[in-house]
Amino acid sequence: MKSAEEILAAIKTALPEAGVELVPNPSPSAQHSLRLDPAHALAVASFLRNDPELALDYCSNATGVDWPGKEITEKVKVTKVVDGVETIVEETVKRVQAGYLEAVYHLYSMKHAHREIAGPVVLRMRTVNRTDQVELPSLTPVWRSAEFQEREIFDLFGIVFTGHPDLRRILMWDGFEDHPMRRDYVDPDDFEYEPTPHDEVLKRAEQHKANTGVTA
Amino acid sequence: MTATDLKSYRPPVIELSEEGDELLEVAMGPHHPSTHGVFRMDVALDGERVVRLKPVFGYLHRNHEKIAETTSYLASMPYTDRLDYFCSLTNNWAYAIAVEKLAGMEVPERAQYIRVITAELTRIQNHASAIGFLLQEMGASGTPLMYAFREREKILDLFEALTGSRMMCNYMRFGGCRVELPKGWLEQVSKIVDGLPEFIDETEALLTGNEILMARTQGVGILKPDLAVNAGVTGPMLRATGVNYDIRKVDHYGIYDRFKFRVPLGDHGDIYDRYMIRILEMRESIEILKQAIKDIPAGPIMDPKSKIRGFRPKAGEAYGRIEAPKGELGFYLISDGSPNPYRYRVRPPSLINLTVLEDMCLGRNVADVVLIFGSVDIVLGEVDR
Numbered sequence: 263m264k265s266a267e268e269i270l271a272a273i274k275t276a277l278p279e280a281g282v283e284l285v286p287n288p289s290p291s292a293q294h295s296l297r298l299d300p301a302h303a304l305a306v307a308s309f310l311r312n313d314p315e316l317a318l319d320y321c322s323n324a325t326g327v328d329w330p331g332k333e334i335t336e337k338v339k340v341t342k343v344v345d346g347v348e349t350i351v352e353e354t355v356k357r358v359q360a361g362y363l364e365a366v367y368h369l370y371s372m373k374h375a376h377r378e379i380a381g382p383v384v385l386r387m388r389t390v391n392r393t394d395q396v397e398l399p400s401l402t403p404v405w406r407s408a409e410f411q412e413r414e415i416f417d418l419f420g421i422v423f424t425g426h427p428d429l430r431r432i433l434m435w436d437g438f439e440d441h442p443m444r445r446d447y448v449d450p451d452d453f454e455y456e457p458t459p460h461d462e463v464l465k466r467a468e469q470h471k472a473n474t475g476v477t478a
Numbered sequence: 479m480t481a482t483d484l485k486s487y488r489p490p491v492i493e494l495s496e497e498g499d500e501l502l503e504v505a506m507g508p509h510h511p512s513t514h515g516v517f518r519m520d521v522a523l524d525g526e527r528v529v530r531l532k533p534v535f536g537y538l539h540r541n542h543e544k545i546a547e548t549t550s551y552l553a554s555m556p557y558t559d560r561l562d563y564f565c566s567l568t569n570n571w572a573y574a575i576a577v578e579k580l581a582g583m584e585v586p587e588r589a590q591y592i593r594v595i596t597a598e599l600t601r602i603q604n605h606a607s608a609i610g611f612l613l614q615e616m617g618a619s620g621t622p623l624m625y626a627f628r629e630r631e632k633i634l635d636l637f638e639a640l641t642g643s644r645m646m647c648n649y650m651r652f653g654g655c656r657v658e659l660p661k662g663w664l665e666q667v668s669k670i671v672d673g674l675p676e677f678i679d680e681t682e683a684l685l686t687g688n689e690i691l692m693a694r695t696q697g698v699g700i701l702k703p704d705l706a707v708n709a710g711v712t713g714p715m716l717r718a719t720g721v722n723y724d725i726r727k728v729d730h731y732g733i734y735d736r737f738k739f740r741v742p743l744g745d746h747g748d749i750y751d752r753y754m755i756r757i758l759e760m761r762e763s764i765e766i767l768k769q770a771i772k773d774i775p776a777g778p779i780m781d782p783k784s785k786i787r788g789f790r791p792k793a794g795e796a797y798g799r800i801e802a803p804k805g806e807l808g809f810y811l812i813s814d815g816s817p818n819p820y821r822y823r824v825r826p827p828s829l830i831n832l833t834v835l836e837d838m839c840l841g842r843n844v845a846d847v848v849l850i851f852g853s854v855d856i857v858l859g860e861v862d863r
Contacts, residue, residue: 287794287795288792288793288794289579289580289581289582289791289792289793289794289795289796289813290579290580290581290582290792290794291579291580291582291794291795291796291797293579293795293796293797319707319708320707320710320723321710322710322799322806322808322825323797323808323810323823323825325810325821325823325825327812327820327821366810368797368808368810368825372707372721372723375722375723375728376722376727376728381797382797384797405708405710406705406708406709406710406833407708407709407710407711407830407833408710409709409833410829410830410832410833411830418541418543432535432536433535433536433539433862433863434536434539435536442541442544443541443543443544
């Protein structure tokens with residue numbers, strides 16, 4: 263198997279408009295990944311599978327990662343007029359960096375399995391944000407092993423895969439509303455099921471009873 | 479990417495026998511004796527024939543991944559035992575390999591040998607019980623399963639002597655193993671390994687040429703190699719289709735390049751081949767065990783640089799995988815430099831092998847569904863996590 267840099271070069275020659283970039287991995291594992299542009303992801307994926315030299319016919323693992331938005335505090339120098347004189351003042355500015363969801367795929371080649379020992383080829387795609395633009399193209403048409411795994415990502419992270427043949431919840435039940443693997447997920451307020459509520463839980467249980475009108 | 483690409487890997491649509499016939503929809507499970515736990519298959523039947531089959535998961539879902547993200551790296555080790563509770567030692571190894579890749583740790587020689595010995599013992603007892611359960615589902619109530627469990631008990635006793643627990647072993651650590659082998663343990667292993675070929679011969683004498691077994695399994699539940707590769711099927715199920723892919727040979731993780739062993743391959747990809755592959759893999763595991771017991775060196779069992787308390791790998795990510803008895807078991811970890819993993823993902827072989835369940839069952843009778851499902855060899859603790 264080839265290194266991430268070589269695969270990136272191969273993609274750039276075959277699909278120059280595809281917009282793939284290398285994401286370095288600083289850990290000792292050195293499993294660098296390729297970030298795909300969602301618009302060209304399906305074309306790149308089928309190139310990786312069908313190219314006889316690469317033949318990445320086996321998508322081992324597909325999973326999601328949640329990266330919530332961060333508030334970044336920065337010191338910025340601003341020119342201001344203080345007492346009629348222009349001076350440079352340092353101001354702290356708070357900036358919100360938008361969060362996003364990420365889908366990660368680990369590929370291997372079964373055709374060239376015994377050629378060389380190497381790590382997986384890692385693909386990643388990012389959504390625009392975490393709330394209303396969470397669509398990514400499904401790679402199930404290329405590797406069917408992603409079918410259940412993309413359903414799981416949809417279920418637990420809330421990424422909507424367009425082009426998936428059967429996108430339903432897989433582990434949680436159909437009526438469930440939230441996405442439990444998100445970093446900011448909060449347990450639902452169903453403390454009436456707590457058999458012996460005490461301390462903080464008791465307070466919340468009472469609050470819950472007051473809110474919902476449940477008396478039992 | 480064209481639509482035909484997608485179509486070729488989707489289950490075919492089965493034609494109904496007569497127009498206007500009503501389909502019978504049956505929910506097999508979640509409490510069905512053949513479902514190996516709590517698992518449901520929504521089956522649509524035209525007479526006895528299966529025309530649609532949708533697996534329903536999640537009855538055992540506990541969000542293992544979320545729990546692991548709220549606790550330290552080490553604290554997840556005992557939790558991995560509960561994934562595939564038949565094979566806790568290989569689960570431990572897969573997790574340890576992922577963390578060792580993430581943190582760049584070395585494992586001492588002796589610990590590598592201990593890992594191979596425990597993993598191959600695990601493989602033998604898993605395959606023996608898988609065959610026992612398969613025969614149970616075929617109607618051979620008790621006998622083959624009890625023969626398999628008789629051998630499994632001996633191996634579980636070894637695990638108990640080594641780790642203190644029969645099934646929830648929690649034995650491996652990042653950079654080695656938890657405790658040194660007890661006195662006389664290797665001799666015990668060697669004695670039991672010497673007795674295993676007799677057990678396999680006995681099983682084969684009863685089953686391999688058995689007319690009923692052949693009639694029920696040959697040509698049933700056929701899986702084609704190109705679909706198997708595309709659907710990410712791994713383990714004995716993949717090799718039964720004839721694809722030569724064993725991660726022990728591909729990745730040479732641990733010290734598997736030092737042992738001489740063969741990778742058995744099937745021809746037809748039916749249930750009978752899956753049964754045969756498991757028998758042959760047990761024989762190869764015995765060969766590996768004999769070599770490992772002979773060569774195991776003395777020395778430390780832990781990397782002296784490894785840190786048990788306050789373990790914080792540098793920011794980054796790693797994917798580590800091994801050939802577990804059921805297929806490729808992988809762990810994907812992202813570290814942000816804190817004591818807890820930022821992302822912890824289990825790649826379960828049982829769940830992904832079920833992707834092709836519908837393809838194998840379509841057009842077969844209901845009675846075959848139970849067998850085909852049994853031949854996949856799953857554990858629900860790993861499917862639902």
